[in-house]
Amino acid sequence: MNNEFAGSTVFSTATDFSESEISTGALNDLLRQQLNPTKPFELSVTQNNETEQNHQGLALCVVNTVKEILDNEKPNVVSLEQNLTTLFENLHQIYQQANIDPALRKRQFIARHGLVMSPDHCITTQKDTLRVCAFIRGAHQAIATLKTKSDECLHLVYPACGPFAPLLLPLITYYKETGLYDENDLRITLIDMQQGAIDSLKVIIHEMGIAGYINDICCQDACEYQPISPIHMVILEAMQHGFSREGHLPIARHFAALMEGNGIFLPQEISLRAVLTAGQQEFVEQWQDENGHVCAADMQQQTINARVQLGEILNLTSTSLLTLPERVLDENISLIECGEVLLPELDERMSKPLLVICTQIKVYGDEYIDEYDSGITHPLPDMHVCVNFVPHDAKPGDLLVKSGDKLKFFYRLNGLPGFLATIPA
Amino acid sequence: MENEAIRLVLFASSSVVIPTINKLLQAGQLVGVVLTARNDADAMQLKQQLDQGNIPNTYYQPENPEQMAHQVESWRANTGLIFTFSHKLPLSIINACSKGFYNLHASALPQYRGAMPLYWQIRNRESQSYLSMIKVEEAFDSGDIMLQQAMPLHALDTLNSLGRVMAEQSAEFVQEFIVKLQDNRLVAKPQLSEIGLALIAAPMPSQQDLMINWQSMNSHDISALARAGNPLFNGAMLVWNQSIIGLLQATPVQQPNYGVPAGTVLHIGEPEGLIVATLDGALRLDVLTITEGVFSGLTFSERFGLDAGILFGSTPE
Numbered sequence: 001m002n003n004e005f006a007g008s009t010v011f012s013t014a015t016d017f018s019e020s021e022i023s024t025g026a027l028n029d030l031l032r033q034q035l036n037p038t039k040p041f042e043l044s045v046t047q048n049n050e051t052e053q054n055h056q057g058l059a060l061c062v063v064n065t066v067k068e069i070l071d072n073e074k075p076n077v078v079s080l081e082q083n084l085t086t087l088f089e090n091l092h093q094i095y096q097q098a099n100i101d102p103a104l105r106k107r108q109f110i111a112r113h114g115l116v117m118s119p120d121h122c123i124t125t126q127k128d129t130l131r132v133c134a135f136i137r138g139a140h141q142a143i144a145t146l147k148t149k150s151d152e153c154l155h156l157v158y159p160a161c162g163p164f165a166p167l168l169l170p171l172i173t174y175y176k177e178t179g180l181y182d183e184n185d186l187r188i189t190l191i192d193m194q195q196g197a198i199d200s201l202k203v204i205i206h207e208m209g210i211a212g213y214i215n216d217i218c219c220q221d222a223c224e225y226q227p228i229s230p231i232h233m234v235i236l237e238a239m240q241h242g243f244s245r246e247g248h249l250p251i252a253r254h255f256a257a258l259m260e261g262n263g264i265f266l267p268q269e270i271s272l273r274a275v276l277t278a279g280q281q282e283f284v285e286q287w288q289d290e291n292g293h294v295c296a297a298d299m300q301q302q303t304i305n306a307r308v309q310l311g312e313i314l315n316l317t318s319t320s321l322l323t324l325p326e327r328v329l330d331e332n333i334s335l336i337e338c339g340e341v342l343l344p345e346l347d348e349r350m351s352k353p354l355l356v357i358c359t360q361i362k363v364y365g366d367e368y369i370d371e372y373d374s375g376i377t378h379p380l381p382d383m384h385v386c387v388n389f390v391p392h393d394a395k396p397g398d399l400l401v402k403s404g405d406k407l408k409f410f411y412r413l414n415g416l417p418g419f420l421a422t423i424p425a
Numbered sequence: 426m427e428n429e430a431i432r433l434v435l436f437a438s439s440s441v442v443i444p445t446i447n448k449l450l451q452a453g454q455l456v457g458v459v460l461t462a463r464n465d466a467d468a469m470q471l472k473q474q475l476d477q478g479n480i481p482n483t484y485y486q487p488e489n490p491e492q493m494a495h496q497v498e499s500w501r502a503n504t505g506l507i508f509t510f511s512h513k514l515p516l517s518i519i520n521a522c523s524k525g526f527y528n529l530h531a532s533a534l535p536q537y538r539g540a541m542p543l544y545w546q547i548r549n550r551e552s553q554s555y556l557s558m559i560k561v562e563e564a565f566d567s568g569d570i571m572l573q574q575a576m577p578l579h580a581l582d583t584l585n586s587l588g589r590v591m592a593e594q595s596a597e598f599v600q601e602f603i604v605k606l607q608d609n610r611l612v613a614k615p616q617l618s619e620i621g622l623a624l625i626a627a628p629m630p631s632q633q634d635l636m637i638n639w640q641s642m643n644s645h646d647i648s649a650l651a652r653a654g655n656p657l658f659n660g661a662m663l664v665w666n667q668s669i670i671g672l673l674q675a676t677p678v679q680q681p682n683y684g685v686p687a688g689t690v691l692h693i694g695e696p697e698g699l700i701v702a703t704l705d706g707a708l709r710l711d712v713l714t715i716t717e718g719v720f721s722g723l724t725f726s727e728r729f730g731l732d733a734g735i736l737f738g739s740t741p742e
Contacts, residue, residue: 103696106694106695108732109692111683118693332681332683415685
């Protein structure tokens, strides 16, 4: 952390906290200390209490960020991006200084239920503004809802959480610093397959000062986890665009069966739709003026209007997860039966329509991650499905279909999960 | 005739003939060497050795075979030996040697007839190779077999390591052949293939021959393909990001592929390395080569940002 960072953090935090109804004495002391121009934060730290000061600096950064997320129904994306970048830089510094074996940080592989990214690749999730915002807000509301129903200590489980557990730990740190929920209110279990992520979590949790909230940190395949105590809330995000490659579905199904009947599963609902679109317009032209910044709110109406909505092919909730029809093909592959759609007659201007799988994530209540809001909700094209045209360079696996045909979708469960379009028998 | 001393002219283009040359020199049987116009490092090494040893040598001029026939006559050669020589010789040269013209071919002819018998035998995972001395006829590699000898082919041989074995063994083999030729103890046998056994050709591999076909090759096929092309053809070829990468060494490993397509990267990390799914399991990509250099699979992955889940040889999903 440098002086420039400390100064900007102090300024915005002080402003925010002047309006806050929740603060702690320790935090206020820290703020006063930071506001004193003759005693800059970094310079006041002595060697002996460096750890404590680092914790306070990180905690301040987290509180500042989470407060901005929770206080604003519509995030100021620019401001929030800055805060999340600062938070990421703090966590990244801790991560780099944690002496985690580089082999454990870089290891990546395909496991039975999907791709397991390396811890080094996972850490940037913390900077995915709208994803982090939706999950933090959703988790906060879900916890409040559960707390209105029961006074018992809630058991929150976050499988496939990665090295930072970015969608929950900032909120827990906020609770700790503000005193909103204490260790008797919430207990967290974190699960990840990567030992490098586990090693990171232990250091991050220590630095955040939230060890008291932690029930367990498990290094294992989340699909093999068996809880000792009831699970009241699950927070899970293990997917790439088009709901592909990672093991969200099998993990979600496993935990949906483990969760208490009145528990809350985050995300509450994931909707996957099949859409035909003009590829050039969809992925290039509509973003030409956006300087690399894309989100659902900036989608061009013209592009939206030109799309042909084929229909929803899969809808996942904690209830539907328990009744997914599955066909086991062999020891490594099974197929979840999904929706069937009709290919309509198309406007002649759409000469080579592109089939895309669109994802909408309802995290909780009114908190959504829409198309393009995050890397995980970018529409995923299926280049193998050729609607009303024959490709010049046919490839193995190409599916040639035309208007009037039906497409039946399956969700493939193997080492690289994803949708499979077929022509129904 | 039997007592006439052997005066041998050697037609060659590769340094693998150097042990044979040494043996012939020791026996006082070599009168000259005819080289091809190849100017790669291997051919240059041979030329350099000949010049350093003051061994008469000349370059073959395909457009002027008569001059070459005169050169053979001027050396008073009575025996011709073709060993690692790619040009087809005209009858005027073949007939210039009274004791005949012979070709040393590294296979059990008629199997693996062609320019690259060692490449194809490694690639096809043969457990044994052969040295065959055949009488030179007008048609390539079709003459009678005068002498044949088995040659070990190790399961981990590369093109060059097997080439080295051939170089050493062929020196003794040529001496045995010359002794029997002098003693008139050679028995010509026609090249006969086993009934029902398809002939396997051994042409110079094309670019397509060098490509890994993930849809049809299993782990051992790909491993052998890499060894066969190592180092002359940069191993086996795989495609990533529209670039062609040479695979110099690969090892079949026990690793579940969880039903992902062959060619998908299954694992990147220590100590296991870079592992890819195949038709029948998994393969560790040990050594890769591209323009930028030669890399271990793991180093290549890190340097060039290879990720688990990507698919070699076609567009990633």
